[in-house]
Amino acid sequence: MDRSYKNILVTGGCGFIGSHFIRHLLGKYKNIKVINVDLLTYCGNPENLKDIARDPRYKFYKADIGDYGAMSHILKSNRINCIVNFAAESDNNKAVNSPLDFAKTNALGTATLLEAARQVGVKRFHHISTCEVFGQLPLKSKFRFTEKSPYNPRTPYNASKASGDLIAKSYFHTFGFPLTISYCSNNYGTHQFPEKVIPVFTLKALQNEPLPVFKSAGNKREWIHVLDHCRAIDLILEKGVIGEAYNIGTGLEKTITDIADGILTVLKKPKNLKEIVPDRPGHDSRYLLDSKKISKLGWKPQKNWSDGLTETVNWYKNNPQWWKPLLVKSNSWR
Ligand SMILES: NC(=O)c1ccc[n+]([C@@H]2O[C@H](COP(=O)([O-])OP(=O)(O)OC[C@H]3O[C@@H](n4cnc5c(N)ncnc54)[C@H](O)[C@@H]3O)[C@@H](O)[C@H]2O)c1
Known part of the structure; x- marks a missing residue:
């Protein structure tokens, strides 16, 4: 991560990947503060961070990324200079029964957090996306999705993630907002x-x-260990180019x-x-990412x-x- 980022907001930090990312940051960087904003939906679990909950460098807010007032207050009062946005409704099965929850958090919530961050002048916003926004591949094809592949989502989860991504990209193109995006494959x-x-x-x-x-x-x-995903995001926050997107997959x-x-x-x-x-x-048949771009930054999976x-x-x-x-x-x- 760029060493000038001292006050980092991680959203969705009580979830699976966000909790590993917070532990990764606090383990690797000594002079930082990590602020975790999580709404604690059914899958947000403070137990995931119980080992670091008393670390003086860590602070938790139970809040909705879709609440503009709360987000502005948290960004200003903690002098946040970097945001990593994991918060999402993330389960394709749930999306079949409650698609509106997905549009609300993944599209509108992301838009609200982006706008609050733009108004406050946050230095860096990294948005976590998924390989699923590109749609499905045939089982036998040699093709892999690149960062430039067209979006073709087929489920309410994937479509809501794609919507959030597009709004995020528009903030870079329209306002010069300092954005990076990553598309990751299935984590375990x-x-x-x-x-x-x-x-x-x-x-x-x-x-x-x-x-x-x-x-x-x-x-x-395509499977990736969650800690390899965390290391890739860290690297993007150090060497990634503003306005660019990065695939993160293992093959x-x-x-x-x-x-x-x-x-x-x-x-x-x-x-x-x-x-x-x-x-x-x-149910999509297959996703596979071309991850050459992040390899060129120096990332490779370790697990x-x-x-x-x-x-x-x-x-x-x-x-x-x-x-x-x-x-x-x-x-x-x-
Ligand atoms: N798990 C994967 O394989 C995978 C792969 C690629 C990308 N992703 C993306 O990574 C991110 C994290 O995924 P995960 O598997 O850790 O998900 P998760 O469901 O375990 O965690 C999501 C977290 O977001 C929180 N949250 C939900 N709505 C919120 C809101 N409105 N405001 C604040 N917090 C809210 C939840 O309480 C939960 O703690 C998501 O954006 C997901 O799309 C996941």
Whole structure:
């Protein structure tokens, strides 16, 4: 990160990736303050940061990025000079049932935070986006999405993220607002809410229940360990060019069946502990990013899949007190 950023606002910092990013920043940079704004929706969990909650360099506000007054006050009173915007509704399954929540936070909330930041004169705004804004790829294609690929979102989650991105980009083009964006592939690691595939499969397997594998079990995702994502954002905040976007992907593709079998192997459960369930409406076949641009900045993933998956699955196995209370809130828990 650019060493001149001293007061950093992280939004959505009680979620999966945001909490890892806050821990990464406080671990690496000594003379900074990190302000976390999180609305604590069903997946925002202060437990994710309980190890750093008493660090004098850390401050938490329960607030909505869509609340202009609250955002202006927090930005001014903490002299924020850098924002990393993770806050979002992030679950494609939930988006099928409550699409308006997604438009509200991911599009309007992002717009509100951008405007508050512009009025206050924040030096840097990094917006976290997803590979899913580009739409889906055929399973067999050699094509990868570049940062210049056209947006073609197909679900309410993806469309709301695309909307927030476009508003953010307009702030750079119209106002010269100091923006960067990153598009990341599927993240995995500890503290991911049990509605996403790896925790759902792990917790089902731990309870000897069949893993619900979508009918299109050959659909692929590109996987990245959450700490590799955090290191990439940090690098973009140091070397990224204002106005530019960066893909963050590893090239490592896994089918849903690969994931299920990998988890069953780590937990020494039988491979037939699986059941086929109908596809989610709008379930995309595949995403794959061309990440040459961020490689040129000097980033490469450090965590290999087999170690990362084993560590993640074992973390869930050893931390039932973290996930058991969350199952009642999960959209995917059947
Ligand atoms: N998880 C992935 O694989 C992945 C991949 C690419 C991009 N992303 C993006 O990364 C970001 C973080 O994803 P995640 O997986 O950590 O999500 P998450 O659902 O675990 O966390 C989102 C956090 O945002 C908070 N939040 C929601 N609405 C808010 C609002 N209006 N105001 C303030 N806080 C609010 C929630 O309480 C939660 O703590 C999202 O923008 C997501 O689109 C995620």
